[in-house]
Amino acid sequence: MDIWMLLTIFMLACFVGYFVVWGVTPALHSPLMSVSNAISGVVIVGALIIAGIETFDTPKYLGLAAVFLAAVNIFGGFAVSHRMLLMFRKKEKK
Amino acid sequence: MFNWILPFSYLLASILFILSIRGLASPKTAREGNLLGMAGMLIAIVTTLYSPLVSDIALTIGVIIVGGMIGTYSALHVKMTSLPQMIAAFNGLGGLSAVLISLAEIIAGSPAYLEASLGLIIGAVAFSGSMIAFAKLQGLISAKALVFPFQQFLNLVLTVAAVTLCIMFIRSGNHELFFWLAGIAILLGFLLILPIGGADMPVVISVLNSYSGWAAVGIGFSLNNVLLIIVGAIVGASGAILSYIMVKAMNRSLLSVMLGGFGAETHQASAAGTAGKIAKTGNPQDAAFIMENANKVIIVPGYGMAVAQAQHVLREMADDLRKLYDVKVMFAIHPVAGRMPGHMNVLLAEANVPYEDVYELEDINREFATADVAYVIGANDVTNPLAKTDPESPIYGMPVLDVGKAKTVFFVKRSLASGYSGVENPLFFADNTIMLYGDAKVVTEEIVGALEEK
Numbered sequence: 001m002d003i004w005m006l007l008t009i010f011m012l013a014c015f016v017g018y019f020v021v022w023g024v025t026p027a028l029h030s031p032l033m034s035v036s037n038a039i040s041g042v043v044i045v046g047a048l049i050i051a052g053i054e055t056f057d058t059p060k061y062l063g064l065a066a067v068f069l070a071a072v073n074i075f076g077g078f079a080v081s082h083r084m085l086l087m088f089r090k091k092e093k094k
Numbered sequence: 095m096f097n098w099i100l101p102f103s104y105l106l107a108s109i110l111f112i113l114s115i116r117g118l119a120s121p122k123t124a125r126e127g128n129l130l131g132m133a134g135m136l137i138a139i140v141t142t143l144y145s146p147l148v149s150d151i152a153l154t155i156g157v158i159i160v161g162g163m164i165g166t167y168s169a170l171h172v173k174m175t176s177l178p179q180m181i182a183a184f185n186g187l188g189g190l191s192a193v194l195i196s197l198a199e200i201i202a203g204s205p206a207y208l209e210a211s212l213g214l215i216i217g218a219v220a221f222s223g224s225m226i227a228f229a230k231l232q233g234l235i236s237a238k239a240l241v242f243p244f245q246q247f248l249n250l251v252l253t254v255a256a257v258t259l260c261i262m263f264i265r266s267g268n269h270e271l272f273f274w275l276a277g278i279a280i281l282l283g284f285l286l287i288l289p290i291g292g293a294d295m296p297v298v299i300s301v302l303n304s305y306s307g308w309a310a311v312g313i314g315f316s317l318n319n320v321l322l323i324i325v326g327a328i329v330g331a332s333g334a335i336l337s338y339i340m341v342k343a344m345n346r347s348l349l350s351v352m353l354g355g356f357g358a359e360t361h362q363a364s365a366a367g368t369a370g371k372i373a374k375t376g377n378p379q380d381a382a383f384i385m386e387n388a389n390k391v392i393i394v395p396g397y398g399m400a401v402a403q404a405q406h407v408l409r410e411m412a413d414d415l416r417k418l419y420d421v422k423v424m425f426a427i428h429p430v431a432g433r434m435p436g437h438m439n440v441l442l443a444e445a446n447v448p449y450e451d452v453y454e455l456e457d458i459n460r461e462f463a464t465a466d467v468a469y470v471i472g473a474n475d476v477t478n479p480l481a482k483t484d485p486e487s488p489i490y491g492m493p494v495l496d497v498g499k500a501k502t503v504f505f506v507k508r509s510l511a512s513g514y515s516g517v518e519n520p521l522f523f524a525d526n527t528i529m530l531y532g533d534a535k536v537v538t539e540e541i542v543g544a545l546e547e548k
Contacts, residue, residue, distance in 0.1 A: 006315060006323060013324040016112060017331030024118040026339075026429065026454050029436030031128075032118050032332060033303055034181055039111050039131055040188050040306045040329040043195060044158075045142050045321060046313045050198045051157070052148030062198035064157050069191040071161030073184045074135055079169035080180060081128050084440055088121040091448035 031084045038077025044070035103141035104321040110134030111325050115332065121449050138321060174444045175400050178433040179231035182299055185306050186224030192217030192309040193276060199316060200272050206316035207264040213312030214272070215256060215279045220305035222283030227298050230287075231433055237292030239354055245289055246353060252282045289354030293397070293475070293514035295433040297340045297351045304333025336435050343429035343455075345481075345491035373510060376528035378537055381469075381504050382544035386419040388466035392458065393423065394495055395438050396431045398472015398507070402534035405445035408471065411538055412447070414545040425451055426458040426495055428476035459496050468500035472534045474513030479521060489515045503527045506537050 024032050047070055050063030111134045117127015139158070143151050165184070172180045196214040204210060229235045256278050263271040290298050307329025314322030341348050385391055393412065399405060415421040425447060427438045442452055453461075462468060470477055473495075481492040497503050498521050505522060507529065512518045521527055530537050 003315075006318070006320070009320055010311060010315075010323050010327055013327035014331055017115075017328035018335065020112060020115045020328070021332045021335045023116065025120060027436060027439040027449055027452060028118045028121065028124055029336060029339075030177065030181075030434055030440045031124060031436070032115070033299065033336065033435060034177075034184075035114060035118065035128060035131055036329045036332040037181060037185050037188065037303060037306065039114065039135065039325055040185075040303075040310050041191070042107075042111075042135065042138060042322060042325045043188065043192050043310045043313050045138055046195045046317050046319060047191060048139070048142045048154060049147045049317065050195060050202065051154050052143075052150060053202065054149050059198040059202035062194045062201070064154065066191040066194035066198065067154060067157050068161040069187045069194070071158045072165035073188040073191065074165065075162035076165030076169040076180075076184050078128060078132050078135070079166045080172065080177070080184075081131075082125070083170065084174075084177070084443070085121070085125045085128055087440070087443040087446075088124065088449050089443070089446065090121075091450050 028085075028088070031081050034077050034081040034084065038074050038081060041070045041074035041077060044074060100141055100145045101320070103137050104319075107134040107138040107321055108324045110137070111328065115328065174441060175403060176232070177440060178295065178299060178437065179228045181434060182224045182227040182231060182302070185299070185302050186221050186228060188306045189217045189220030189222075189224060189302075189309060192306070192313055193221060193280075195313055196316065197272070197276065200269060204316060205267075207267060209312055209316035211260045211263060211272070211275065211312075213309050213316055214276055215260070216305050216312055217309035218276055218279035219283035219286065220302050220309055222280045223287040223298070223305070224283075224302050226284055226287040227295065227302060230292060231295060237295075239291035240288045241354070245285070249282065249285055252278055252285065256282060286352065290351065291354070291514065292433065293430070294344075294351050294354075296430050296435050296437070297337055297344075297348070299434050300333050300336035300340055301348075301352070302333070304330050304337060307331070307333055340430055340435060343493060345489070345493070371523040373522045373529050374527065376504070376530055378530060378540035379544045381528070381530055382541045384502055385415060385421065385467050385469070385541070386545060388415075388421050390422045390424070390461070390465045391415060391467045391469060392426050392461060392465045392497075392500065394426045394428075394468060394470040394473050394477065394497055395442070396428075396471065396473025396476060397433060397437075398474075398534050400432055400437065400441055400472070402472065402536075404471060404535040404538050405441045405447075407535055407538045407542060409442070409445040409447050410542050411545065412451075414542060418545060423451065424453055424458065424461065426453055426455070426461075428455055428473070428493075428495055431473060431476055455493060455495060462496045462499040465500040466502065468497035468503045469506070470497055470504065471506040471538065474505075474507070474519055475515045475517065477521060478513070478515075478517060478519045480517060480519075487517050489517055497521065498524060498526070501526060504530055506530045506532070506534050508532065
């Protein structure tokens with residue numbers, strides 16, 4: 001894709017991120033870190049493409065290692081966020 | 095045929111990721127948000143795996159499953175007090191993943207030199223910086239600011255070296271230069287985080303979180319992948335905003351935090367006013383008596399509560415005051431209390447404190463004037479009135495909780511020692527302050543015992 005197209009998408013995404021993140025309640029700043037951490041594991045998509053090379057050579061091994069690390073990051077990040085968010089409870093009615 | 099599937103699924107995944115962050119606007123929608131994030135990730139991974147770009151799926155799926163099991167297991171078994179280091183560790187793995195991807199790309203012959211270099215450098219700093227943050231939070235190395243001579247000069251030299259190598263690599267395409275660049279960026283990450291002390295960790299973790307996003311953007315540009323660019327930008331923005339909020343809450347600049355060394359020396363100037371004064375000391379029974387006769391009690395937790403694991407007994411104390419003595423109990427949280435953004439909120443939630451009872455700084459500060467008791471447990475700098483009155487003080491201008499306005503202030507502390515900033519807290523010597531010396535958990539347990547005695 002044209003570099004200007006990518007830059008446009010990048011800038012627009014920055015603005016979306018800016019507004020969405022300011023909307024997060026301060027009480028949930030820890031889950032915000034772990035959720036955003038988990039979704040930054042989306043680099044796994046890049047790792048998958050490289051790990052999917054047919055020839056078994058250095059790039060493929062590096063790609064597989066990257067897939068592994070990103071998978072730990074993704075599953076761990078979502079699981080720990082889920083655990084945290086389960087704890088945020090409303091007041092019980094008397 | 096079907097070549098619209100991959101871009102369409104990336105579009106869908108991007109929307110789901112945005113909605114997942116959007117869900118965190120309220121605790122009511124946050125869980126669904128997290129599930130949407132998982133769905134987005136699933137879509138992105140599955141459609142990439144089955145696209146013509148990828149061969150040899152079985153092996154890759156095996157690797158994902160093993161990694162996923164390790165990640166899930168550690169996430170489900172970590173203690174809630176160890177959350178900051180766990181998040182730092184996951185963040186570091188993400189950074190390392192970005193490093194490996196850019197290395198693999200360049201070795202495989204990608205011509206995207208500049209983009210891959212950016213992904214490499216940012217990912218490497220996120221990786222090694224997070225490792226140091228992890229080691230500090232886990233207590234493997236001293237949490238204090240580690241300062242040595244010529245530190246900042248050395249960092250400057252390394253930065254210049256990295257930029258030079260980066261330019262040389264882009265011009266020549268020599269792979270060896272790229273490997274050197276990786277090494278120097280990793281070293282730089284170590285050295286950048288070492289001089290930053292424990293209480294600045296909320297900023298550090300946010301900054302590193304942001305880096306892992308920008309690294310994904312770099313990889314996205316090098317692979318021409320729109321999904322990575324969008325998600326990376328959102329994560330980068332998220333970490334940047336959190337860093338901004340944390341830095342504001344300390345009235346410091348990001349540069350001063352990142353240069354480090356804060357709190358490494360004690361500041362004598364402000365101690366003058368308190369020399370020779372005596373702090374009043376009380377025992378838990380007195381505290382229980384005063385609190386049961388109060389109308390309104392505000393509890394101010396800090397990192398000391400987390401260290402002592404006192405959140406559960408603190409909730410018992412609040413319940414007893416409410417149920418047995420009909421006292422209104424509120425919790426007040428300073429943005430930088432603890433070791434990561436929102437740390438205290440998570441610990442109180444773990445102890446079953448309903449989130450409606452937990453208030454942020456700007457919502458609670460006017461309440462102190464009408465409160466009978468402020469119960470400060472394991473917090474210090476965030477209550478220090480010098481931040482308002484003493485322009486010489488290193489914490490001057492930092493927004494603080496006005497606990498001194500309550501009729502009686504209890505400080506649960508091990509000693510009179512100054513806080514992280516090295517500034518003495520004159521509140522300890524105020525007429526309406528009573529010190530309760532001891533471990534936060536033990537002291538609060540004794541108060542609960544006294545409250546339940548009758």
